[in-house]
Structures are given as C-alpha cells and as structure tokens.
Amino acid sequence: MVRLMSRTTTERARAVAARVTDPELPMLTLVDLGVLRDVEVVGDAHVVVDITPTYSGCPAMAAMRDDLVRELSGAGFDRVEVRVSLDPAWTTDWITPAGRAALAAAGISPPGPAPSHDGPIPLTLLPTARQVRCPQCDSPATELVSEFGSTACKAQYRCTACLEPFDHVKEI
Amino acid sequence: MTDHVHTTDEDEHESAYSGLLVNDAHWAFGTDFEDPLAGVDTTIPEGVDAPALAAYALMLGDDALVMSHRISEWTSNAPDLEDDIALSNIALDLLGQARLLLARAAKADASVVPDLPEGSPAPPEDALAFFREAHDFRNVRFAELANGDFADATVRVLLFSIWRLATFERLRSSRDHVLAAVAAKGVKELAYHRDYAARWFVTLAQGTEESRRRLVAALDALWPLWPELFDTHAVEAAAAAAGVGVDPASVREAAEATLDQVLAAADVPRSEAPRRAGVLGRTGRDGMHGEPLSRMLAEMQSVARAHPRGQW
Incomplete structure (x- = not known):
C-alpha cells in the first residue's frame, strides 16, 4: 500500500516536472530537451530532480531550477531538491521527436545526429556539412552564416530560396 | 523626492522596461545562484591528495576564467x-567551465577560498574569482595578455583551444568524476x-595582403608564450601521477600536429619568435603574472569587492 502510494506520488511529481519549459526555447519542455534526467520522491513531500546542463555556461540552468522548484512547490511538494547531473554530458541526440517537431514548428531547425566525441576530435576547416532545410519554406538551399547564434546551443543559417534567416540547434 | 516623472499607471504600461520586472525568474541575472555541483559526486578519489587536486582544478579554472574575460572584452x-x-x-x-572547476577546487579544499565579510552571499567559486589577488591566480600567462586586433583574437582563440582541447580529450578519463565530466562536456x-x-x-591568411600581415603579426606576438602551455608544473605532475590530471608535456605532440594542419592550410610558416622566459624561473602557474592581469582583475573584481554583501 505504501509502495503503491509512493509510486503514484512519483508519477505525479514527474508529470509536474515534465510541464516545465526551457526559458530560452519555450516551445520545449525540459523532457523534450532531454535535460530532465530523473524525478524521484524520496520522502514525505520531498522530491529530488536531476537536470543536466546543455552547455557549461548555459545561463538558463538557474531559471530552469527556479521554475522546477516553483512548479513542484505549487503542486504540494514541500521540499524540492534540484541536483546537477554532469555525467553523461548532454547531447542533442536526447532531444525527443516531439521536441524536434516543436522546434521546427517554431521556425528553428532541429539538430541532426551528434558527432562522436570518443577519440581525438578531428579539425574541420570547412563549414560543418549539414542537411539543413529551411524551417519556413522547406527548401534545402540553405547556408551557414555562423556556428554561433542567439544562444549557446544554436548556429545561424539563412535560406537562399526564401532569404529568411533562421536558427539551427547545433549538434553536440 | 516628489519629482519622479514616470509614476502614473498609464506611464508604467507604456514603459518598455515594466515587463522586464514582472517575472524575474525568467532572467538568469537576478535569480539566486546555487551550488553548480549540487548532487554531483565530489568524493576525492582514493589515494588522491585533496589540496593537490584543488590546486590542479584552480589552474584549469583560472585558465578558463581569465581567457573568458579577455574574450568577453570583444562583446x-x-x-x-x-x-x-x-x-x-x-x-x-x-x-561555465571556470565556474565548475573553481567550485570543484573549493569543494576539494575549502582553504583555497578567500575569507569574505560575514553575511556575504558569494558562493565559493565567486569568492575565488573576485576576491583573490593576481599572485593567487594560477592561469598560464598566455590567457591574460591584453587584446589586440581581430587577427589577434583569431590566433589567441586558436592556440588556446587547440591546447585546451588536447588536454580535455585526455582529462575525460580523469579518476576525479567532476574533472572527467567537465572535460567530457568541454x-x-x-x-x-577551435574550428x-x-x-x-585560413580566411585571414588567404585574404588580403593586409589581413595576412596582421595575422602573421598576431602569431608572432602570441608565439613567445605558446611553449609555456606545455611546461609541467609540480602540481600538474602530481595530478597526472595520481590519475586525476594531464601532464601538459604529454599533449604537446597532438597540439602541435593540429596547429601544423592549420598553418599548412593557411600557408603560414611557424613563427620564429623566441620563447618568453619566466621571471626568475617563475611563470603563470607559479602566480607570476604581468601587468595586464592586474588591470583585468581591477576591473573585473571592482563591483564584487565594493559590495561583498551584495545580492545580485
């Protein structure tokens, strides 16, 4: 009976945490982004949440933490502990299919498969080759403007068909 | 006290700034900064000397902090x-790397953190960044050099990231969980x-005569401090021997090979500028720094030092 209760409570906490969105990509929940690693109720109204940073200096982490605490507190969890999970490091491969669809719908090109980072990382002197389609007009005629964009996780592209600039979530 | 002009409700609705004040939680600046290592396994690996680990983490953290500040001056x-x-x-x-590494140093050995006035909310990594003197910094001197033109920024970021990437590729297998994780993300x-x-x-080298001239001049200007990046300090030797750190000398070959690839593509020869000697044999890793670091810290630390109890 007690076990059943706690499982239900954990599911409820997961559902609440899963509603929290990324402050810089508000069309994505933390689940869509692959940042929410674990939610566990460990005691009476005490919930522990593990999140992983996208980039080392991502300033959105503090806001995510605050939002998780606010939402879970509002749902009746008196003690909310947000922990940082550094290992394994976040990869764009963890962005869910729903997240990718939400990005595209918002005019942001979703990432392709992340490169392997196991051995030495070879130097690339040519612009990263990506199959990026314009999120506005779906043309494959796109060009890289810069590998760095409005947030740490994005590159800047432009469509040579419709001429619109757009963001691409870069593979890491 | 009664001469405020924008006090009516109407004005507030029209103010572009009023919306910014409604929900501070959505702004990183203004939210409280909690422990960046909350929940991370910070156990000191068996057989590792905690102060030695802290000293090593400080070196890596200071490199990142000082280089970060220099590059941020381009903003x-x-x-x-x-x-x-x-x-x-x-x-x-x-x-971000600096924050994690300085927090790791503080966690391993709290005695490295400067004492702050009672009531200061500054977390340990901020205390390390803002309340140490130049001679307590352990960054390589390369990171602190005053900025030049854009060619200088190009060469600076290239050399620094080639070296740091070669180091982090090996640091991924550190026995210290935090250093390994910071390296894996880094x-x-x-x-x-680097890329x-x-x-x-390559673009500047193959661009105009002027862009190439500036690039070669920047390479010559930064080259004297390139060899220092591969010197092995006693702290680094100990960290490497304990399996938590990387001996800089061991990454030289890999770093030079990558640099040679870039130089070949750009058709730029290696610089012949001579190595800059230490001061009485002491360099950045020993806390021996040049005037540029003092100037940088004076600016970077002034607000935090003026308000050690400040809430941000």
Whole structure:
C-alpha cells in the first residue's frame, strides 16, 4: 500500500516536472530537451530532480531550477531538491521527436545526429556539412552564416530560396 | 523626492522596461545562484591528495576564467555582429567551465577560498574569482595578455583551444568524476571554438595582403608564450601521477600536429619568435603574472569587492 502510494506520488511529481519549459526555447519542455534526467520522491513531500546542463555556461540552468522548484512547490511538494547531473554530458541526440517537431514548428531547425566525441576530435576547416532545410519554406538551399547564434546551443543559417534567416540547434 | 516623472499607471504600461520586472525568474541575472555541483559526486578519489587536486582544478579554472574575460572584452567590439556573438558565446562556454572547476577546487579544499565579510552571499567559486589577488591566480600567462586586433583574437582563440582541447580529450578519463565530466562536456564546446578560429585563421591568411600581415603579426606576438602551455608544473605532475590530471608535456605532440594542419592550410610558416622566459624561473602557474592581469582583475573584481554583501 505504501509502495503503491509512493509510486503514484512519483508519477505525479514527474508529470509536474515534465510541464516545465526551457526559458530560452519555450516551445520545449525540459523532457523534450532531454535535460530532465530523473524525478524521484524520496520522502514525505520531498522530491529530488536531476537536470543536466546543455552547455557549461548555459545561463538558463538557474531559471530552469527556479521554475522546477516553483512548479513542484505549487503542486504540494514541500521540499524540492534540484541536483546537477554532469555525467553523461548532454547531447542533442536526447532531444525527443516531439521536441524536434516543436522546434521546427517554431521556425528553428532541429539538430541532426551528434558527432562522436570518443577519440581525438578531428579539425574541420570547412563549414560543418549539414542537411539543413529551411524551417519556413522547406527548401534545402540553405547556408551557414555562423556556428554561433542567439544562444549557446544554436548556429545561424539563412535560406537562399526564401532569404529568411533562421536558427539551427547545433549538434553536440 | 516628489519629482519622479514616470509614476502614473498609464506611464508604467507604456514603459518598455515594466515587463522586464514582472517575472524575474525568467532572467538568469537576478535569480539566486546555487551550488553548480549540487548532487554531483565530489568524493576525492582514493589515494588522491585533496589540496593537490584543488590546486590542479584552480589552474584549469583560472585558465578558463581569465581567457573568458579577455574574450568577453570583444562583446560589442567585434568587426561584425556574427563574430561578436561567436566570441561572446566562446567566452560564455569558458566561463561555465571556470565556474565548475573553481567550485570543484573549493569543494576539494575549502582553504583555497578567500575569507569574505560575514553575511556575504558569494558562493565559493565567486569568492575565488573576485576576491583573490593576481599572485593567487594560477592561469598560464598566455590567457591574460591584453587584446589586440581581430587577427589577434583569431590566433589567441586558436592556440588556446587547440591546447585546451588536447588536454580535455585526455582529462575525460580523469579518476576525479567532476574533472572527467567537465572535460567530457568541454571537448564538445572547445571543438567548436577551435574550428571557428581555425577557419578565420585560413580566411585571414588567404585574404588580403593586409589581413595576412596582421595575422602573421598576431602569431608572432602570441608565439613567445605558446611553449609555456606545455611546461609541467609540480602540481600538474602530481595530478597526472595520481590519475586525476594531464601532464601538459604529454599533449604537446597532438597540439602541435593540429596547429601544423592549420598553418599548412593557411600557408603560414611557424613563427620564429623566441620563447618568453619566466621571471626568475617563475611563470603563470607559479602566480607570476604581468601587468595586464592586474588591470583585468581591477576591473573585473571592482563591483564584487565594493559590495561583498551584495545580492545580485
């Protein structure tokens, strides 16, 4: 009976945490982004949440933490502990299919498969080759403007068909 | 006290700033900064000397902090918006690495953290960044050199990220969980930094006579401090021997090979500028720094030091 209760409570906490969105990509929940690693109720109204940073200096982490605490507190969890999970490091491969669809719908090109980072990382002197389609007009005629964009996780592209600039979530 | 002009409700609705004040939680600046290592396994690996681990983490953290600040000085000053954003992003990645590494140092050995006035809310990593004197910093001197032109920024980011990426590739197998995790994330970031700078290096070398002249001049200016990056300090030797750190000498070959690839693509010869000697044999890793670091810290630390109990 007690076990059943706690499982239900954990599911409820997961559902609440899963509603929290990324402050810089508000069309994505933390689940869509692959940042929410674990939610566990460990005691009476005490919930522990593990999140992983996208980039080392991502300033959105503090806001995510605050939002998780606010939402879970509002749902009746008196003690909310947000922990940082550094290992394994976040990869764009963890962005869910729903997240990718939400990005595209918002005019942001979703990432392709992340490169392997196991051995030495070879130097690339040519612009990263990506199959990026314009999120506005779906043309494959796109060009890289810069590998760095409005947030740490994005590159800047432009469509040579419709001429619109757009963001691409870069593979890491 | 009664001469405020914008006090009516109507004015507030029209103010572009009023919306910014409604929900502070959505702004990183203004939210409280909690322990960046909350929940991370910070156990000292068996057989590792905690103060030695802290000293090593400080070196890696100070390299990132000082380099980050130097690059951040380009924000709003780069030749075009894209590169302004690129350099700011690079600085931000390094600042994130610095925060984790300084927090790791403080966790391993609290005695490295300067004492702050009672009631100061500054977390240990901020205390390390803002309340130490120049001679307590352990960064390589390369990171602190005063900025030059955009060619200088290109060469600086290229050399620094080639070296740091080669180091982090090995640091991924550190026996210290935190250092290994910081390195695993860092390699992904540094690969973008290195390749960005490498492309600009080739572009400037193959651009106009003037861009090539400036690039070669920047390489000559930074070259004297390149060899120091591969010197092995006693702290680094001990960290490497304990399986938590990387001996800089061991990454020299890999780093030089990558640099040679860039130089070959750009058709730029290696510089012949002589190595800059230490001061009585002491260099950045010993806390021996040049005037540029003092000037940088004076600016970087002034607000925090003026308000040690400040809430941000």
